[in-house]
Amino acid sequence: MQEFIINIIKQNAVEIIWIVVLFFLGRITLKLIVKRLARIVDDGDDLHISQKEKRAETLGNIILSIGNIIIYAIILFMVLNLFGIDIRPILAGAGVIGLAIGFGAQSLVKDFVSGLFILVENQYGIGDKVKIGSSEGNVIRITMRSTVLRDKEGKIYYVSNGSIKDVINMSQQKNFS
Numbered sequence: 001m002q003e004f005i006i007n008i009i010k011q012n013a014v015e016i017i018w019i020v021v022l023f024f025l026g027r028i029t030l031k032l033i034v035k036r037l038a039r040i041v042d043d044g045d046d047l048h049i050s051q052k053e054k055r056a057e058t059l060g061n062i063i064l065s066i067g068n069i070i071i072y073a074i075i076l077f078m079v080l081n082l083f084g085i086d087i088r089p090i091l092a093g094a095g096v097i098g099l100a101i102g103f104g105a106q107s108l109v110k111d112f113v114s115g116l117f118i119l120v121e122n123q124y125g126i127g128d129k130v131k132i133g134s135s136e137g138n139v140i141r142i143t144m145r146s147t148v149l150r151d152k153e154g155k156i157y158y159v160s161n162g163s164i165k166d167v168i169n170m171s172q173q174k175n176f177s
Helices: 002-011 013-042 049-082 088-104 106-120
Strands: 129-132 135-142 146-150 156-160 167-169
Touching (some): 002 013, 013 049, 049 088, 088 106, 106 146, 135 156
Antiparallel strands (some): 129 135, 129 167, 135 146, 146 156
16 A cells, blocks of 8 residues: 555656645635635724624634635545546536535525625624514624524524515614715
């Protein structure tokens, strides 16, 4: 087994070096993109500093996780190709599986995308008093899938982000004249 690996390394040294270089370049580029996007999200709002940091950190972690998955998948395919494994059937199968999961998890994706826009657009934040549909209260938690409200009586409402159509934020009242 060791001889097999040593022979592959000797025969494909340039390709192995390129794979390692691309891996590190991909990771560095991803981190730079996340920092830049965090700065964009962080600018222009009159939020409290800790709220800005939380929002930027949440979005940064999401983008970093998705980017890392993409980088690792690309590197995996490059390594498989290096070993002489035809990756075309794997890519076709992954596409079909991804399509099936996409149809099956449509509401999950809708919740996730809606949650992302709620955070990016700063529609409301933790501590804001909001009215979402027939539920009204203070926001106690925002996740990518749902928003959690507590009303005056202490009742907790879990609102799926994908089902949110209109939001009234009573904490962000500004004079727009």
